[in-house]
Amino acid sequence: MAKKTSTLDQSITHFLGPKHWLTWCAMGIAYALSFLPWSLQQGLGKYLGRALHLIAKRRRHICEVNLKICYPDMPSVERKKLTKAHFESMGIGVLETFTSWFQNxxxxxxxxxxxxxxxxxxxxxxxxxxxxxxxxxxxxxxxGGQMSHFMDVHPIYKLQTNPVMNWVMERQRRAIFSKTIERTNMREVLKSLKQNKAVWYAVDQDYGRKNSVFAPFYGRQCATIAHIGRIAKMTNAPVVLYDYGRTKNGYHLRLVEVENYPSQDDIENATRINELMEAVIEPKKEQYFWSHRRFKTQPIAGDPSPYGK
Known part of the structure; x- marks a missing residue:
């Protein structure tokens, strides 16, 4: 597997060789699609999502497993309907990402x-x-780009394996945000908080046993990021829930301060975070990333993943 490295200090000339041409063609198509009117993007995105639902068998399987774990009492017909709606939403999200990268x-x-x-x-x-x-x-x-209009946000991001994708993503996000922070760079996190900035973490993915504690998410123990509570205790920085989503005519962003957080217990803090995530998922289930392996790491090392090999 190729090493994931930042491209912020590298010139585009590093990525113009023939092995990158296919990715550059894809970026050109993404750039062109970003100019489509919003309503057309919504419609085209749904069709893209339906196509992905048909061809992305592995992602469809992951989504189905997650929904069965989180909604065991939901009729199978409803879960299948939600799976299709999820892929439609993700298809729209792909076009929205292009827009966020290439448009004002x-x-x-x-x-x-x-x-x-x-x-x-x-x-x-x-x-x-x-x-x-x-x-x-x-x-x-x-x-996220819209939130930058209301406050100076420093988002935490994950590097991609594809260097061309990294080159485009890092520069476009840097054009939107005054600073972006690679997720392993704790020094920059602390520096941003000291400068009275908002550091943005997406807290609902499985980062492995080393970086997590196990806490219930929809009733099932799952690996949950542990250092949000630790950073809050270390810095006394307030924690704010950022709830966002797509509406019929656009987008709604909402901030709510998380009171009485953190406690002195990592598991209690992780449980609180998962409860907050459940609360913001429920009104817009189809928009959530169900096709990510949320329950990949098992509480007992060596136990099989619910997603299979």
Whole structure:
């Protein structure tokens, strides 16, 4: 597997060889699609999602397993319907990501509603910055770009294996946000909080046994990121829930301060985070990233993954 490395200090000339041409062609198509009107993107995205539902068998299987774990009492017909709706939402999200990368963020500002200016004012008045926590939903990139209009956000990001994808992603996100932080760079996280900035973590993915504790998510123990509570204890930075999603006519962003957090117990803190994630998932189930392996790491090492090999 290719090593994941940042490309921020590298020139585009490093990535112009023939082995990268196919990716550059894909980026050209993505750039062209980003100019489509919003309503057309929504419709085309649904068709893209339906195609992915048919051909992406592994992702469809992961989604089906997750829904069966999280909604064991849901009739199978309803789970299948939700699976299809999820893929449609993810297809729309792909086009929204292209738009967030290649278009001016003001393009969709009129379609965005925001709730939480009072929360921003309160938490930043402490001078300790804040830790913004969210889940992974299909309009993640475009809603993140819209959030940059309301507060100075420093998002945590994960490097991609494809270097061309990294080159484009890192530069486009840097054009939106005053700073982005690779997820292993704790020094920059602490520096941003000290500068009274908002550091944004998506807290609902499985980062493995080393970086997690086990806490219930929809009634099943799963590996949950542990260091949100630890950072909050170390810095006394307020923690704010960032809830976002796609609406009928655009996007809605909402901030809520997480009170009485953290406790002194990592598992209790992780349980609280998972409860918050469940609460924001329920009103918009289809937009959640069900096709990620949320239950990959098992509480007992060596136990088989529910997704198979």
């Amino acid at each position: 963020q003001e393009k969709f500002q009129s379609r965005t509603t925001f709730e939480g200016q009072d929360v921003i004012d309160k938490v930043l008045a402490t001078g300790r910055g804040c830790i913004l926590i969210s889940g992974h939903f299909s309009p993640l990139d475009i809603c």
